[in-house]
Amino acid sequence: MMITEPCAGLGNRLLGLCTSYELSKQLGRELVIIWKRETGCNIRADELFQLPMRVVEVSENGYSKEPIAHFMGNRTKKSWRSRADLFLECDDVEKIKEERGYAGLFQLISETPRIYFKTFGPVCEPEPSCFSFLKPASAVEKKGQELFERIGNDTVGVHVRRSDHTEAIANSPLSLFAQEMRREADCCRNARFFVATDDAQVRLELKKLLPDLELLFYDKGVIDRNSKEGLTDAMVEMLALSRCKKILGSYNSTFSLLPSFLGNVPLVTIKK
Secondary structure (H helix, E strand, O other): OEEEEEOOOHHHHHHHHHHHHHHHHHHOOOEEEEEEEEOOEOOOHHHOEEOOOEEEEEEOOOOOOOHHHHHHHHHHHHHHHHHOOEEEOHHHHHHHHHHHHHHHHHHHHHHOOOEEEEEOOOOOOOOHHHHOOOEEOHHHHHHHHHHHHHOOOOEEEEEEOOOOOHHHHHHOOHHHHHHHHHHHHHHOOOOEEEEEEOOHHHHHHHHHHOOOOEEEEOOOOOOOOOOHHHHHHHHHHHHHHHOOOEEEEOOOOHHHHHHHHHHOOOEEEOOO
């Protein structure tokens, strides 16, 4: 048995969840996902996806906010840990990957009948095939239907990560996005651009920098990754990016990387 607890934000969790599923298939193991609601990803897994494995929902929103759910969540996690022969924290997994690579992690998991590990990244080499099983919840698909219908064969996806992501801000300035978008438009007369971003100001600035280009935005989107609605809208934008012909993404952003895997489309990282 493999028990995986994906950690961090939505993009990191998907990397951990989907590569764990791939690993479980390779090893012929039952996979259990411990999905926790917490700040930064405060939503149930079944509100975002249709998943083929067992998912155990827990809350880590704090005793003061959800006392009963928090208590029951801790109790549930302890119960699953007690069933494991080995428990690994996120840092343990990263250390094994650093020292022994994915092959070393695979060997350890294969030699441990029941293992529980937390991870904020992939546990095997991520490839588009690892994500082919992932299906959005019907509510997410319905919410994004109007946007998905507007994305055509000539649509280029653009993901501009801002907020607290200092690496993306420093290495992927908006001016470079505008230059690459202009280059794409010069190569294809019918080019249009779907822009996903966590900064409303980016939308305004791109309209000023590229007034003659056709820019699409998810106008209904809520830019708040700490709310259920905001996370649902983030999933809609991720799916929309995955349906574009290519993605212009931000430096070191899993939210740029995931749609390229989901849709098996090329990713061009905009960086200095």
